[in-house]
Amino acid sequence: MQRNRPPSAQSIRVLRALAADPAQWRYGYDLATEVHLKSGSLYPILVRLADRGLLETSWEPGVDSRPPRHLYRLTSAGREFVAALPAARADRTVAHPHSRWSEA
Amino acid sequence: MPLPSVLMLCLLGIGIAMFRRSPQAFLDRPSSDVPTVLLNWAVGLLSDEHAEWGQAMLGELGYIEGRIRRWRFAAGCVIAALLLPPWGRAAAGVWAIIAVAAGSVGLYASLAIRFGLDGGDWVNWAWAAIAAGALAGFVLGSSALLRRPGAAIPGLLAGLILAVVSLAMTGFTFYEVIGTITTFQQNLIVRIGVPFAVGAVGTLWRRDAAVGRRIARLAAVSSGLVLYLYSTLAVTVLGAGGPPDNPGLTGGGIVSDRLGNNLIDLLLGTLLAATVGWAGAAFAGRLRPGPSIPAASSNPQQEA
Numbered sequence: 001m002q003r004n005r006p007p008s009a010q011s012i013r014v015l016r017a018l019a020a021d022p023a024q025w026r027y028g029y030d031l032a033t034e035v036h037l038k039s040g041s042l043y044p045i046l047v048r049l050a051d052r053g054l055l056e057t058s059w060e061p062g063v064d065s066r067p068p069r070h071l072y073r074l075t076s077a078g079r080e081f082v083a084a085l086p087a088a089r090a091d092r093t094v095a096h097p098h099s100r101w102s103e104a
Numbered sequence: 105m106p107l108p109s110v111l112m113l114c115l116l117g118i119g120i121a122m123f124r125r126s127p128q129a130f131l132d133r134p135s136s137d138v139p140t141v142l143l144n145w146a147v148g149l150l151s152d153e154h155a156e157w158g159q160a161m162l163g164e165l166g167y168i169e170g171r172i173r174r175w176r177f178a179a180g181c182v183i184a185a186l187l188l189p190p191w192g193r194a195a196a197g198v199w200a201i202i203a204v205a206a207g208s209v210g211l212y213a214s215l216a217i218r219f220g221l222d223g224g225d226w227v228n229w230a231w232a233a234i235a236a237g238a239l240a241g242f243v244l245g246s247s248a249l250l251r252r253p254g255a256a257i258p259g260l261l262a263g264l265i266l267a268v269v270s271l272a273m274t275g276f277t278f279y280e281v282i283g284t285i286t287t288f289q290q291n292l293i294v295r296i297g298v299p300f301a302v303g304a305v306g307t308l309w310r311r312d313a314a315v316g317r318r319i320a321r322l323a324a325v326s327s328g329l330v331l332y333l334y335s336t337l338a339v340t341v342l343g344a345g346g347p348p349d350n351p352g353l354t355g356g357g358i359v360s361d362r363l364g365n366n367l368i369d370l371l372l373g374t375l376l377a378a379t380v381g382w383a384g385a386a387f388a389g390r391l392r393p394g395p396s397i398p399a400a401s402s403n404p405q406q407e408a
Contacts, residue, residue: 028164029177039161040180044188047157057156062166069167070160 010037011045012085015054018074019082025058025071046072054078117379139178140165146185149251154188161185186248194250197260201246204329205239211336212363219343219356221363228360235367239332242325242374249322254315259322262302266327266377270294271334278338282346282362299324299377303384313389320381328374335366 007015013035018026032042049055054077060069074082136144143165147158161181168174191198212235215221221228250256273290274280286294302323307316338346339362344355353361 027167028160029168032177038180039164039177040183043157043161043181043184047154047188057160059163062163067163067166068159069163070156 008045010035010041011049013037014042014045014049015074015078015082015085018055018072019079022074022079025060025073028070028072031072049078054081113376113379117383137171137174139174143178143181143185146182146248149248150185150188151192151251157188158185186244191251194247194256197250197256198243198247200260201243201250201326201329204326204333205243208239208329208333208336209236211333211340215336215340215359215363219359221356221360231360231364231367235363238367238371239329242329242370246322246325246329249318249325252315252318254310254312255318255322258306258309259319260326262306262319262323263326263330266294266298266302266323267330267334269298270327270331278341279346281335281338282342295373295376296380299380300384300387303381303386304388306381307385307388308392311392313385316385316388317382320385321378324374324377324381327377328370331373332366332370335369336363339363339366 014031014037017031017035028039028042028046031037032039035042037045046055050057054075055072056075056078058071058073060071062068140162143162147155147162150158161184165174165177165181168177212232216228216232221232249259271281273286273294299320303316303320306319306323307313310316310319339359344358
């Protein structure tokens with residue numbers, strides 16, 4: 001049985017970044033750079049959000065010899081979830097741009 | 105067997121295995137950079153339900169420019185792939201491995217305090233750092249192997265057998281473990297015979313040489329950890345007593361020397377067991393060629 005624990009502050013940062021333009025598909029690396037998360041933190045969050053039905057994924061065909069690229073955006077349930085987030089909770093999620101390590 | 109000979113044999117074995125796996129890649133320069141190779145390895149650990157996410161990480165890495173950025177991104181993804189659930193039954197094995205490694209660390213620390221091994225001698229610090237690094241590497245390596253399909257239970261079982269056979273050769277005594285008094289025949293059985301059999305039987309059991317090699321590596325790593333725990337326990341119990349050592353050494357020197365020997369045995373013994381097991385798996389694979397493992401799809405769009 002899957003437990004729906006309250007999302008972490010990092011998850012909410014990701015959700016809010018995706019909710020800024022919900023129709024737009026986003027790349028993982030751009031998302032990580034925007035919310036100042038390492039890839040090691042971002043991907044588990046994306047997996048959890050997708051498992052909970054808050055995130056939909058798609059593939060962009062590879063360019064030249066490069067591999068296909070994964071894209072992400074919120075589902076309608078995800079948009080509703082972000083809209084229902086309490087304001088106080090949202091305030092806590094203001095990103096704190098920190099060390100250079102957060103770039104990845 | 106002299107240590108340099110063991111090292112040379114192991115390196116030769118690894119070189120032969122790498123050449124046999126891909127002669128062109130071995131002779132030419134690698135076609136992928138290290139972050140891609142690392143990430144490729146790590147995404148292979150993901151469960152089927154998360155395989156698409158591994159392809160997503162690899163795909164994203166393909167668009168990241170700059171060596172440092174690529175390294176950071178790949179390192180983060182490798183950690184994510186290693187930790188991402190579900191672990192299933194592998195979790196129990198990983199906790200058991202962590203418990204054994206933690207036990208060794210605890211005993212090592214107690215000895216360091218008891219015999220004052222931190223007394224400003226950088227050699228002691230260097231040994232402790234190597235031991236900590238080795239144990240962390242062993243835990244990481246075994247946790248990766250435990251997640252591979254079909255390797256966990258046979259690998260741990262074979263590791264236990266390998267450890268028990270090794271200890272049986274010493275009569276399950278601390279004294280013999282410290283003294284490492286073994287005959288040529290005993291070495292032949294423990295270092296060559298049993299690891300070779302582990303690789304061969306693992307391959308025949310799972311009908312796949314790749315799984316047999318993983319079983320051999322997991323058996324080598326897990327038995328190495330168990331034997332290291334046992335030999336560290338032996339040093340804890342005997343202290344500076346037991347079989348005669350260099351009479352010129354102080355109590356702390358004797359203990360430090362023994363801990364160093366244990367560490368060398370852990371590293372070289374495991375390397376040798378893994379290499380011989382690898383050879384056993386390759387040998388059995390020739391006797392009974394198994395099904396090839398399907399390669400990961402290069403077009404994840406079709407999978408999604």
